[in-house]
């Protein structure tokens with residue numbers, strides 16, 4: 113039986129998760145409730161049969177699995193608001209809030225509640241997220257149900273909670289890093305002669321091909337790069353010029369800066 117799911121705080125990420133769930137073959141849209149305070153932006157989903165509400169407590173009461181997708185600074189008030197609904201039928205809580213520990217959530221809701229942290233990214237919208245997950249107090253069946261949700265919107269990976277901030281950087285911030293890289297490559301493509309649309313088409317498929325190749329043939333990226341870099345050729349000249357300008361160093365330093373922003 114499909115679990116009923118409430119997504120509380122349906123903004124950028126919550127909506128991506130909702131869209132991914134709705135696109136999942138066999139997903140029963142009537143099992144999904146989405147909340148936010150101003151619900152107008154969710155009206156297209158209402159037409160699909162999804163329940164839309166600004167009543168977090170009622171949404172929590174009616175759901176088996178409650179995904180909390182508000183900003184970290186809104187989480188405490190939302191937890192206090194839904195607390196009366198939690199505990200009786202032992203709903204499962206899944207927080208995607210950056211940097212908020214399970215202990216902070218159980219401190220409000222209770223020590224015996226199944227609580228997960230999940231870190232998806234906005235590619236959930238097209239069922240291509242990666243979602244790192246950790247949790248407490250969950251039965252095998254409950255954990256399987258949570259993983260089923262995130263596997264339906266991409267790939268889920270179970271990790272220890274102490275890696276959750278690193279997972280946020282690599283998977284959730286990571287999609288923005290990749291998009292910035294793509295933008296730069298498109299800009300380069302325009303400078304050497306393509307119109308923006310053609311440059312984007314070439315870059316999109318090139319990045320998709322590189323990612324798909326690493327997924328299907330998981331070798332070290334540098335081993336694949338060796339296959340492209342003709343001695344004295346144009347690829348190595350371009351790569352070396354990028355490194356002279358700090359390409360890899362900039363990426364590593366950016367990853368660390370994001371990590372420090374969450375952890376320090």
Ligand SMILES: NC(=O)C1=CN([C@@H]2O[C@H](COP(=O)(O)OP(=O)(O)OC[C@H]3O[C@@H](n4cnc5c(N)ncnc54)[C@H](OP(=O)(O)O)[C@@H]3O)[C@@H](O)[C@H]2O)C=CC1
Nearest residue numbers: 121122123124125148149150181182183184186209210284
């Ligand atoms: N964006 C991303 O790529 C990622 C975000 N995250 C995390 O996900 C969470 C959401 O981020 P994001 O989607 O970007 O943020 P958004 O601001 O886009 O979404 C949060 C939503 O919560 C709603 N909201 C605020 N207060 C309440 C409330 N009391 N009750 C119900 N809804 C409320 C807001 O809508 P309204 O004002 O109408 O209520 C808003 O649309 C954050 O904790 C973030 O750290 C994690 C990974 C990736």
Ligand SMILES: O=C(O)[C@@H]1CCC=N1
Nearest residue numbers: 210280281284285286
């Ligand atoms: O930038 C942020 O704070 C959130 C967390 C990961 C993605 N967006």
